[in-house]
Amino acid sequence: MELKTKYNGVRNYEEKDIIAFKKGIPGLEHLKKYIIFPAEENELFYILQSIEDLAIGLVLISPFNVVKDYEFKLDDNKIKELHINSQKDVLVLNTVTLSSKIENITANLKAPLVININKKIGEQIILDNQEYSIKYPIFKEGV
DSSP states (O other), rough: EEEOOSSSSSEEEEEEEEGTTTOOBTBBBOOOOEEEEEOOSSSSSEEESSSSSOOOOEEOGGGGGGGGGGGOOOOOOHHHHTOOOOEEEEEEEEEEOOOGGGGEEEEEETTTTTEEEEEEEEEEEOOOTTTTTTTTTTTOTTO
């Protein structure tokens, strides 16, 4: 299938590529179906593209590219809800806030997207961890 996105050009995808967010994503609860692809400009980033609203594409990053020891525990209900049988089932990505100033580009480490890559379902989880910020700088000064 072909998707003509507003900002990321034409993307081809198959039914098996669609990830369902049953609860939507906070602020976008009405949108449930997305695909993920690497950002063309920078291999550090991904795009979470809605297939229901072609103007919605969120920039994502792996938290492990931002904080090497990023970790959290999912409760048993969430593991069951997302049908997670193994850590290998899980892809964790975080939303990115872009800026024209590189030092102002941030990742939301407080609310990761947890995706079961085998079952193609995901949810944005809000962590109860003071260590992780909503606006964590991706590029530190002097890096």
